[in-house]
Amino acid sequence: MATVRVQKPGEEKIDAHLARLGADDVLVRSWGSLAYFKDQRDVAGEAARSSKHAGADKRPDADQRTDAGRDANGHTGPRAGERSNTSPVLHGDFSLNVTNSITAGWVLGHGLETITAAHDLDRDQLMALLAACPRGRVAVTLHHHIxxxxxxxxxxxxxxxxxxxxxxxxxxxxxxxxxxxxxxxxxxxxxxxxxxxxxxxNAQAQSAATLVPDLLARGVRRFRLELVRETAEEARRLYAAYAKLVAGAMTPADVVKAAAVHEQFGVTRGTMRTLTVLR
Structure with missing residues:
Protein backbone atom coordinates (compact mmCIF):
# COMPACT_ATOMS: atom_id res chain seq x y z
CA MET A 1 0.00 0.00 0.00
CA ALA A 2 1.30 3.47 -0.82
CA THR A 3 0.49 7.00 0.32
CA VAL A 4 0.09 9.91 -2.09
CA ARG A 5 3.28 11.61 -3.25
CA VAL A 6 1.86 15.13 -3.11
CA GLN A 7 0.02 16.05 0.08
CA LYS A 8 -1.54 19.40 0.91
CA PRO A 9 -2.52 20.69 4.36
CA GLY A 10 -5.84 19.18 5.39
CA GLU A 11 -5.32 15.94 3.45
CA GLU A 12 -4.07 13.95 6.44
CA LYS A 13 -7.38 12.07 6.31
CA ILE A 14 -5.96 10.11 3.37
CA ASP A 15 -3.24 8.73 5.65
CA ALA A 16 -5.81 8.02 8.36
CA HIS A 17 -7.86 6.02 5.86
CA LEU A 18 -4.80 4.00 4.83
CA ALA A 19 -3.92 3.33 8.46
CA ARG A 20 -7.40 1.95 9.14
CA LEU A 21 -6.95 -0.60 6.33
CA GLY A 22 -4.37 -2.42 8.45
CA ALA A 23 -1.68 -3.07 5.83
CA ASP A 24 1.44 -4.97 6.89
CA ASP A 25 3.68 -2.55 4.95
CA VAL A 26 3.22 1.02 3.73
CA LEU A 27 5.27 2.83 1.08
CA VAL A 28 5.64 6.35 2.49
CA ARG A 29 5.83 8.84 -0.38
CA SER A 30 5.63 12.22 1.37
CA TRP A 31 7.08 13.87 4.45
CA GLY A 32 3.61 14.52 5.81
CA SER A 33 2.81 10.81 5.62
CA LEU A 34 6.08 9.96 7.36
CA ALA A 35 5.17 12.28 10.23
CA TYR A 36 1.65 10.85 10.45
CA PHE A 37 2.67 7.19 10.58
CA LYS A 38 5.55 7.91 12.96
CA ASP A 39 3.14 9.64 15.35
CA GLN A 40 0.74 6.69 15.08
CA ARG A 41 3.55 4.26 15.84
CA ASP A 42 4.72 6.32 18.81
CA VAL A 43 1.20 6.41 20.26
CA ALA A 44 0.74 2.66 19.72
CA GLY A 45 4.14 1.91 21.22
CA GLU A 46 3.47 4.03 24.29
CA ALA A 47 0.10 2.35 24.80
CA ALA A 48 1.68 -1.10 24.48
CA ARG A 49 4.43 -0.25 26.96
CA SER A 50 1.96 1.14 29.45
CA SER A 51 -0.17 -1.97 29.20
CA LYS A 52 2.82 -4.29 29.47
CA HIS A 53 4.37 -2.64 32.48
CA ALA A 54 1.23 -1.66 34.37
CA GLY A 55 1.65 -2.89 37.90
CA ALA A 56 4.87 -4.77 37.10
CA ASP A 57 8.32 -4.17 38.52
CA LYS A 58 10.68 -2.34 36.22
CA ARG A 59 13.24 -4.53 34.49
CA PRO A 60 15.85 -4.00 31.71
CA ASP A 61 14.38 -3.64 28.26
CA ALA A 62 14.54 -6.96 26.45
CA ASP A 63 15.54 -5.21 23.23
CA GLN A 64 18.58 -3.61 24.93
CA ARG A 65 17.82 -0.21 23.46
CA THR A 66 20.42 2.51 23.82
CA ASP A 67 19.64 6.02 25.02
CA ALA A 68 19.30 7.00 21.38
CA GLY A 69 16.54 4.45 20.88
CA ARG A 70 18.62 2.11 18.73
CA ASP A 71 19.19 -1.60 19.19
CA ALA A 72 22.51 -3.39 18.63
CA ASN A 73 21.95 -3.46 14.85
CA GLY A 74 21.32 0.25 14.55
CA HIS A 75 17.55 -0.04 14.07
CA THR A 76 15.03 2.26 15.70
CA GLY A 77 11.45 1.25 16.44
CA PRO A 78 10.63 -2.32 15.45
CA ARG A 79 13.58 -4.49 14.41
CA ALA A 80 13.90 -5.67 10.81
CA GLY A 81 11.01 -7.98 10.03
CA GLU A 82 9.09 -7.06 13.18
CA ARG A 83 5.83 -5.18 13.44
CA SER A 84 3.41 -4.50 16.22
CA ASN A 85 -0.21 -5.51 15.96
CA THR A 86 -1.17 -1.95 15.06
CA SER A 87 1.78 -0.42 13.20
CA PRO A 88 2.79 -1.25 9.62
CA VAL A 89 6.40 -1.54 8.51
CA LEU A 90 7.29 1.72 6.76
CA HIS A 91 9.35 1.99 3.57
CA GLY A 92 10.46 5.34 2.18
CA ASP A 93 9.82 6.16 -1.48
CA PHE A 94 12.23 7.91 -3.85
CA SER A 95 10.04 11.01 -3.59
CA LEU A 96 11.46 11.68 -0.10
CA ASN A 97 14.54 12.66 -2.13
CA VAL A 98 17.15 10.85 -0.05
CA THR A 99 20.41 11.73 -1.79
CA ASN A 100 22.98 11.60 1.01
CA SER A 101 23.84 9.70 4.19
CA ILE A 102 22.73 12.53 6.49
CA THR A 103 19.18 12.48 5.16
CA ALA A 104 19.22 8.67 5.05
CA GLY A 105 20.28 8.43 8.70
CA TRP A 106 17.58 10.89 9.74
CA VAL A 107 14.67 9.14 8.01
CA LEU A 108 15.84 5.66 9.02
CA GLY A 109 16.00 6.95 12.57
CA HIS A 110 12.42 8.19 12.34
CA GLY A 111 10.70 4.91 11.68
CA LEU A 112 11.54 3.82 8.14
CA GLU A 113 12.72 0.25 7.70
CA THR A 114 14.09 0.95 4.20
CA ILE A 115 14.47 3.88 1.85
CA THR A 116 14.52 4.09 -1.94
CA ALA A 117 17.40 6.10 -3.34
CA ALA A 118 16.39 9.35 -5.06
CA HIS A 119 16.08 9.18 -8.82
CA ASP A 120 18.34 12.13 -9.52
CA LEU A 121 21.51 10.34 -8.36
CA ASP A 122 24.01 9.24 -10.98
CA ARG A 123 25.94 5.97 -10.67
CA ASP A 124 28.82 7.36 -8.58
CA GLN A 125 26.51 9.27 -6.25
CA LEU A 126 24.32 6.18 -5.75
CA MET A 127 27.33 4.02 -4.89
CA ALA A 128 28.54 6.64 -2.41
CA LEU A 129 25.12 6.67 -0.72
CA LEU A 130 25.11 2.87 -0.45
CA ALA A 131 28.59 2.87 1.05
CA ALA A 132 27.48 5.27 3.79
CA CYS A 133 24.19 3.51 4.68
CA PRO A 134 23.47 0.29 6.60
CA ARG A 135 23.61 -2.67 4.23
CA GLY A 136 20.26 -3.92 3.05
CA ARG A 137 18.27 -0.82 3.99
CA VAL A 138 18.43 1.02 0.66
CA ALA A 139 16.23 -0.01 -2.28
CA VAL A 140 17.06 0.89 -5.87
CA THR A 141 14.63 1.36 -8.74
CA LEU A 142 15.85 -0.70 -11.70
CA HIS A 143 13.22 0.21 -14.28
CA HIS A 144 10.82 3.14 -14.40
CA HIS A 145 9.43 6.12 -16.27
CA ILE A 146 10.65 9.26 -14.50
CA ASN A 202 8.63 10.52 -19.21
CA ALA A 203 7.88 8.65 -22.42
CA GLN A 204 11.23 6.84 -22.31
CA ALA A 205 11.84 4.16 -19.70
CA GLN A 206 15.04 4.34 -17.66
CA SER A 207 16.95 1.18 -16.73
CA ALA A 208 19.71 0.62 -14.18
CA ALA A 209 20.31 -2.96 -15.36
CA THR A 210 24.03 -2.36 -15.87
CA LEU A 211 24.43 -1.50 -12.18
CA VAL A 212 22.95 -4.71 -10.78
CA PRO A 213 26.26 -6.59 -10.23
CA ASP A 214 27.70 -3.62 -8.30
CA LEU A 215 24.46 -3.15 -6.36
CA LEU A 216 24.42 -6.80 -5.29
CA ALA A 217 28.05 -6.53 -4.20
CA ARG A 218 27.13 -3.56 -2.01
CA GLY A 219 24.38 -5.46 -0.24
CA VAL A 220 21.31 -4.16 -2.09
CA ARG A 221 18.54 -6.76 -1.93
CA ARG A 222 15.45 -4.65 -2.58
CA PHE A 223 14.85 -3.73 -6.21
CA ARG A 224 11.85 -1.94 -7.70
CA LEU A 225 10.18 -1.89 -11.10
CA GLU A 226 7.91 1.13 -11.57
CA LEU A 227 5.15 0.52 -14.12
CA VAL A 228 2.84 3.12 -15.66
CA ARG A 229 0.66 1.72 -18.46
CA GLU A 230 2.24 -1.66 -19.11
CA THR A 231 -0.12 -4.54 -19.80
CA ALA A 232 -0.16 -7.62 -17.58
CA GLU A 233 1.93 -9.51 -20.15
CA GLU A 234 4.46 -6.69 -20.42
CA ALA A 235 4.72 -6.53 -16.62
CA ARG A 236 5.33 -10.29 -16.43
CA ARG A 237 8.02 -10.06 -19.10
CA LEU A 238 9.79 -7.22 -17.31
CA TYR A 239 9.64 -8.94 -13.94
CA ALA A 240 10.98 -12.21 -15.36
CA ALA A 241 13.88 -10.46 -17.13
CA TYR A 242 15.01 -8.48 -14.10
CA ALA A 243 14.58 -11.50 -11.80
CA LYS A 244 16.93 -13.46 -14.06
CA LEU A 245 19.38 -10.55 -14.04
CA VAL A 246 19.47 -10.43 -10.23
CA ALA A 247 19.90 -14.22 -10.16
CA GLY A 248 22.84 -14.01 -12.59
CA ALA A 249 21.00 -15.86 -15.36
CA MET A 250 20.73 -12.92 -17.78
CA THR A 251 23.08 -10.13 -18.85
CA PRO A 252 22.25 -6.42 -18.43
CA ALA A 253 22.32 -5.96 -22.21
CA ASP A 254 19.80 -8.75 -22.72
CA VAL A 255 17.53 -7.29 -20.04
CA VAL A 256 17.53 -3.87 -21.70
CA LYS A 257 16.79 -5.53 -25.03
CA ALA A 258 13.88 -7.47 -23.49
CA ALA A 259 12.52 -4.31 -21.86
CA ALA A 260 12.72 -2.39 -25.14
CA VAL A 261 10.38 -4.83 -26.89
CA HIS A 262 7.27 -2.99 -25.68
CA GLU A 263 8.83 0.44 -25.06
CA GLN A 264 7.78 2.49 -28.08
CA PHE A 265 10.26 5.27 -27.28
CA GLY A 266 13.16 3.11 -26.12
CA VAL A 267 15.07 2.53 -22.89
CA THR A 268 17.82 4.84 -21.62
CA ARG A 269 20.31 4.97 -18.75
CA GLY A 270 18.86 8.36 -17.80
CA THR A 271 20.27 9.87 -14.62
CA MET A 272 22.50 6.83 -14.02
CA ARG A 273 25.03 8.25 -16.49
CA THR A 274 28.00 9.82 -14.72
CA LEU A 275 28.80 13.09 -16.44
CA THR A 276 32.38 14.29 -16.85
CA VAL A 277 33.19 17.15 -14.50
CA LEU A 278 35.19 19.94 -16.11
CA ARG A 279 37.56 21.74 -13.77
Whole structure:
Protein backbone atom coordinates (compact mmCIF):
# COMPACT_ATOMS: atom_id res chain seq x y z
CA MET A 1 0.00 0.00 0.00
CA ALA A 2 1.30 3.47 -0.82
CA THR A 3 0.49 7.00 0.32
CA VAL A 4 0.09 9.91 -2.09
CA ARG A 5 3.28 11.61 -3.25
CA VAL A 6 1.86 15.13 -3.11
CA GLN A 7 0.02 16.05 0.08
CA LYS A 8 -1.54 19.40 0.91
CA PRO A 9 -2.52 20.69 4.36
CA GLY A 10 -5.84 19.18 5.39
CA GLU A 11 -5.32 15.94 3.45
CA GLU A 12 -4.07 13.95 6.44
CA LYS A 13 -7.38 12.07 6.31
CA ILE A 14 -5.96 10.11 3.37
CA ASP A 15 -3.24 8.73 5.65
CA ALA A 16 -5.81 8.02 8.36
CA HIS A 17 -7.86 6.02 5.86
CA LEU A 18 -4.80 4.00 4.83
CA ALA A 19 -3.92 3.33 8.46
CA ARG A 20 -7.40 1.95 9.14
CA LEU A 21 -6.95 -0.60 6.33
CA GLY A 22 -4.37 -2.42 8.45
CA ALA A 23 -1.68 -3.07 5.83
CA ASP A 24 1.44 -4.97 6.89
CA ASP A 25 3.68 -2.55 4.95
CA VAL A 26 3.22 1.02 3.73
CA LEU A 27 5.27 2.83 1.08
CA VAL A 28 5.64 6.35 2.49
CA ARG A 29 5.83 8.84 -0.38
CA SER A 30 5.63 12.22 1.37
CA TRP A 31 7.08 13.87 4.45
CA GLY A 32 3.61 14.52 5.81
CA SER A 33 2.81 10.81 5.62
CA LEU A 34 6.08 9.96 7.36
CA ALA A 35 5.17 12.28 10.23
CA TYR A 36 1.65 10.85 10.45
CA PHE A 37 2.67 7.19 10.58
CA LYS A 38 5.55 7.91 12.96
CA ASP A 39 3.14 9.64 15.35
CA GLN A 40 0.74 6.69 15.08
CA ARG A 41 3.55 4.26 15.84
CA ASP A 42 4.72 6.32 18.81
CA VAL A 43 1.20 6.41 20.26
CA ALA A 44 0.74 2.66 19.72
CA GLY A 45 4.14 1.91 21.22
CA GLU A 46 3.47 4.03 24.29
CA ALA A 47 0.10 2.35 24.80
CA ALA A 48 1.68 -1.10 24.48
CA ARG A 49 4.43 -0.25 26.96
CA SER A 50 1.96 1.14 29.45
CA SER A 51 -0.17 -1.97 29.20
CA LYS A 52 2.82 -4.29 29.47
CA HIS A 53 4.37 -2.64 32.48
CA ALA A 54 1.23 -1.66 34.37
CA GLY A 55 1.65 -2.89 37.90
CA ALA A 56 4.87 -4.77 37.10
CA ASP A 57 8.32 -4.17 38.52
CA LYS A 58 10.68 -2.34 36.22
CA ARG A 59 13.24 -4.53 34.49
CA PRO A 60 15.85 -4.00 31.71
CA ASP A 61 14.38 -3.64 28.26
CA ALA A 62 14.54 -6.96 26.45
CA ASP A 63 15.54 -5.21 23.23
CA GLN A 64 18.58 -3.61 24.93
CA ARG A 65 17.82 -0.21 23.46
CA THR A 66 20.42 2.51 23.82
CA ASP A 67 19.64 6.02 25.02
CA ALA A 68 19.30 7.00 21.38
CA GLY A 69 16.54 4.45 20.88
CA ARG A 70 18.62 2.11 18.73
CA ASP A 71 19.19 -1.60 19.19
CA ALA A 72 22.51 -3.39 18.63
CA ASN A 73 21.95 -3.46 14.85
CA GLY A 74 21.32 0.25 14.55
CA HIS A 75 17.55 -0.04 14.07
CA THR A 76 15.03 2.26 15.70
CA GLY A 77 11.45 1.25 16.44
CA PRO A 78 10.63 -2.32 15.45
CA ARG A 79 13.58 -4.49 14.41
CA ALA A 80 13.90 -5.67 10.81
CA GLY A 81 11.01 -7.98 10.03
CA GLU A 82 9.09 -7.06 13.18
CA ARG A 83 5.83 -5.18 13.44
CA SER A 84 3.41 -4.50 16.22
CA ASN A 85 -0.21 -5.51 15.96
CA THR A 86 -1.17 -1.95 15.06
CA SER A 87 1.78 -0.42 13.20
CA PRO A 88 2.79 -1.25 9.62
CA VAL A 89 6.40 -1.54 8.51
CA LEU A 90 7.29 1.72 6.76
CA HIS A 91 9.35 1.99 3.57
CA GLY A 92 10.46 5.34 2.18
CA ASP A 93 9.82 6.16 -1.48
CA PHE A 94 12.23 7.91 -3.85
CA SER A 95 10.04 11.01 -3.59
CA LEU A 96 11.46 11.68 -0.10
CA ASN A 97 14.54 12.66 -2.13
CA VAL A 98 17.15 10.85 -0.05
CA THR A 99 20.41 11.73 -1.79
CA ASN A 100 22.98 11.60 1.01
CA SER A 101 23.84 9.70 4.19
CA ILE A 102 22.73 12.53 6.49
CA THR A 103 19.18 12.48 5.16
CA ALA A 104 19.22 8.67 5.05
CA GLY A 105 20.28 8.43 8.70
CA TRP A 106 17.58 10.89 9.74
CA VAL A 107 14.67 9.14 8.01
CA LEU A 108 15.84 5.66 9.02
CA GLY A 109 16.00 6.95 12.57
CA HIS A 110 12.42 8.19 12.34
CA GLY A 111 10.70 4.91 11.68
CA LEU A 112 11.54 3.82 8.14
CA GLU A 113 12.72 0.25 7.70
CA THR A 114 14.09 0.95 4.20
CA ILE A 115 14.47 3.88 1.85
CA THR A 116 14.52 4.09 -1.94
CA ALA A 117 17.40 6.10 -3.34
CA ALA A 118 16.39 9.35 -5.06
CA HIS A 119 16.08 9.18 -8.82
CA ASP A 120 18.34 12.13 -9.52
CA LEU A 121 21.51 10.34 -8.36
CA ASP A 122 24.01 9.24 -10.98
CA ARG A 123 25.94 5.97 -10.67
CA ASP A 124 28.82 7.36 -8.58
CA GLN A 125 26.51 9.27 -6.25
CA LEU A 126 24.32 6.18 -5.75
CA MET A 127 27.33 4.02 -4.89
CA ALA A 128 28.54 6.64 -2.41
CA LEU A 129 25.12 6.67 -0.72
CA LEU A 130 25.11 2.87 -0.45
CA ALA A 131 28.59 2.87 1.05
CA ALA A 132 27.48 5.27 3.79
CA CYS A 133 24.19 3.51 4.68
CA PRO A 134 23.47 0.29 6.60
CA ARG A 135 23.61 -2.67 4.23
CA GLY A 136 20.26 -3.92 3.05
CA ARG A 137 18.27 -0.82 3.99
CA VAL A 138 18.43 1.02 0.66
CA ALA A 139 16.23 -0.01 -2.28
CA VAL A 140 17.06 0.89 -5.87
CA THR A 141 14.63 1.36 -8.74
CA LEU A 142 15.85 -0.70 -11.70
CA HIS A 143 13.22 0.21 -14.28
CA HIS A 144 10.82 3.14 -14.40
CA HIS A 145 9.43 6.12 -16.27
CA ILE A 146 10.65 9.26 -14.50
CA UNK A 147 7.76 11.37 -13.13
CA UNK A 148 8.81 14.64 -14.72
CA UNK A 149 6.39 16.94 -12.92
CA UNK A 150 3.16 17.17 -10.91
CA UNK A 151 0.42 19.71 -11.55
CA UNK A 152 -2.77 20.78 -9.83
CA UNK A 153 -4.24 21.45 -13.26
CA UNK A 154 -6.22 18.41 -14.44
CA UNK A 155 -5.62 17.76 -18.12
CA UNK A 156 -8.48 15.23 -18.20
CA UNK A 157 -11.07 17.65 -16.86
CA UNK A 158 -9.80 20.41 -19.15
CA UNK A 159 -9.86 18.34 -22.35
CA UNK A 160 -12.67 15.86 -21.76
CA UNK A 161 -15.31 17.68 -19.71
CA UNK A 162 -16.86 21.04 -18.95
CA UNK A 163 -16.45 20.62 -15.20
CA UNK A 164 -13.94 22.33 -12.96
CA UNK A 165 -13.28 19.68 -10.26
CA UNK A 166 -14.14 16.09 -9.29
CA UNK A 167 -17.68 17.08 -8.32
CA UNK A 168 -18.56 18.35 -11.81
CA UNK A 169 -16.07 16.84 -14.27
CA UNK A 170 -17.69 13.40 -14.52
CA UNK A 171 -14.28 11.80 -13.79
CA UNK A 172 -13.16 11.11 -17.37
CA UNK A 173 -9.85 9.84 -15.94
CA UNK A 174 -11.64 6.63 -14.95
CA UNK A 175 -12.56 5.87 -18.57
CA UNK A 176 -9.87 7.47 -20.75
CA UNK A 177 -6.09 7.70 -21.03
CA UNK A 178 -4.40 11.01 -21.83
CA UNK A 179 -0.81 11.72 -22.81
CA UNK A 180 1.11 14.83 -23.86
CA UNK A 181 3.06 14.83 -27.13
CA UNK A 182 6.16 17.01 -27.07
CA UNK A 183 7.87 18.91 -29.88
CA UNK A 184 9.98 15.89 -30.96
CA UNK A 185 7.04 13.48 -31.00
CA UNK A 186 7.55 11.70 -27.66
CA UNK A 187 4.28 10.81 -25.90
CA UNK A 188 4.34 11.30 -22.12
CA UNK A 189 1.60 9.53 -20.08
CA UNK A 190 -0.51 11.62 -17.69
CA UNK A 191 -1.74 9.81 -14.56
CA UNK A 192 -4.26 11.16 -12.02
CA UNK A 193 -3.82 10.52 -8.28
CA UNK A 194 -6.47 10.27 -5.57
CA UNK A 195 -6.25 14.03 -5.00
CA UNK A 196 -7.03 14.75 -8.68
CA UNK A 197 -3.48 16.02 -9.28
CA UNK A 198 -1.81 15.03 -12.55
CA UNK A 199 1.65 13.51 -12.89
CA UNK A 200 3.39 13.51 -16.26
CA UNK A 201 5.74 10.55 -16.77
CA ASN A 202 8.63 10.52 -19.21
CA ALA A 203 7.88 8.65 -22.42
CA GLN A 204 11.23 6.84 -22.31
CA ALA A 205 11.84 4.16 -19.70
CA GLN A 206 15.04 4.34 -17.66
CA SER A 207 16.95 1.18 -16.73
CA ALA A 208 19.71 0.62 -14.18
CA ALA A 209 20.31 -2.96 -15.36
CA THR A 210 24.03 -2.36 -15.87
CA LEU A 211 24.43 -1.50 -12.18
CA VAL A 212 22.95 -4.71 -10.78
CA PRO A 213 26.26 -6.59 -10.23
CA ASP A 214 27.70 -3.62 -8.30
CA LEU A 215 24.46 -3.15 -6.36
CA LEU A 216 24.42 -6.80 -5.29
CA ALA A 217 28.05 -6.53 -4.20
CA ARG A 218 27.13 -3.56 -2.01
CA GLY A 219 24.38 -5.46 -0.24
CA VAL A 220 21.31 -4.16 -2.09
CA ARG A 221 18.54 -6.76 -1.93
CA ARG A 222 15.45 -4.65 -2.58
CA PHE A 223 14.85 -3.73 -6.21
CA ARG A 224 11.85 -1.94 -7.70
CA LEU A 225 10.18 -1.89 -11.10
CA GLU A 226 7.91 1.13 -11.57
CA LEU A 227 5.15 0.52 -14.12
CA VAL A 228 2.84 3.12 -15.66
CA ARG A 229 0.66 1.72 -18.46
CA GLU A 230 2.24 -1.66 -19.11
CA THR A 231 -0.12 -4.54 -19.80
CA ALA A 232 -0.16 -7.62 -17.58
CA GLU A 233 1.93 -9.51 -20.15
CA GLU A 234 4.46 -6.69 -20.42
CA ALA A 235 4.72 -6.53 -16.62
CA ARG A 236 5.33 -10.29 -16.43
CA ARG A 237 8.02 -10.06 -19.10
CA LEU A 238 9.79 -7.22 -17.31
CA TYR A 239 9.64 -8.94 -13.94
CA ALA A 240 10.98 -12.21 -15.36
CA ALA A 241 13.88 -10.46 -17.13
CA TYR A 242 15.01 -8.48 -14.10
CA ALA A 243 14.58 -11.50 -11.80
CA LYS A 244 16.93 -13.46 -14.06
CA LEU A 245 19.38 -10.55 -14.04
CA VAL A 246 19.47 -10.43 -10.23
CA ALA A 247 19.90 -14.22 -10.16
CA GLY A 248 22.84 -14.01 -12.59
CA ALA A 249 21.00 -15.86 -15.36
CA MET A 250 20.73 -12.92 -17.78
CA THR A 251 23.08 -10.13 -18.85
CA PRO A 252 22.25 -6.42 -18.43
CA ALA A 253 22.32 -5.96 -22.21
CA ASP A 254 19.80 -8.75 -22.72
CA VAL A 255 17.53 -7.29 -20.04
CA VAL A 256 17.53 -3.87 -21.70
CA LYS A 257 16.79 -5.53 -25.03
CA ALA A 258 13.88 -7.47 -23.49
CA ALA A 259 12.52 -4.31 -21.86
CA ALA A 260 12.72 -2.39 -25.14
CA VAL A 261 10.38 -4.83 -26.89
CA HIS A 262 7.27 -2.99 -25.68
CA GLU A 263 8.83 0.44 -25.06
CA GLN A 264 7.78 2.49 -28.08
CA PHE A 265 10.26 5.27 -27.28
CA GLY A 266 13.16 3.11 -26.12
CA VAL A 267 15.07 2.53 -22.89
CA THR A 268 17.82 4.84 -21.62
CA ARG A 269 20.31 4.97 -18.75
CA GLY A 270 18.86 8.36 -17.80
CA THR A 271 20.27 9.87 -14.62
CA MET A 272 22.50 6.83 -14.02
CA ARG A 273 25.03 8.25 -16.49
CA THR A 274 28.00 9.82 -14.72
CA LEU A 275 28.80 13.09 -16.44
CA THR A 276 32.38 14.29 -16.85
CA VAL A 277 33.19 17.15 -14.50
CA LEU A 278 35.19 19.94 -16.11
CA ARG A 279 37.56 21.74 -13.77
Missing amino acids: PTFHTEHCVYAHLLSTGRDYRTCGRPCEKHEVALRDRVGLVHPVIVDVGCRNTVF
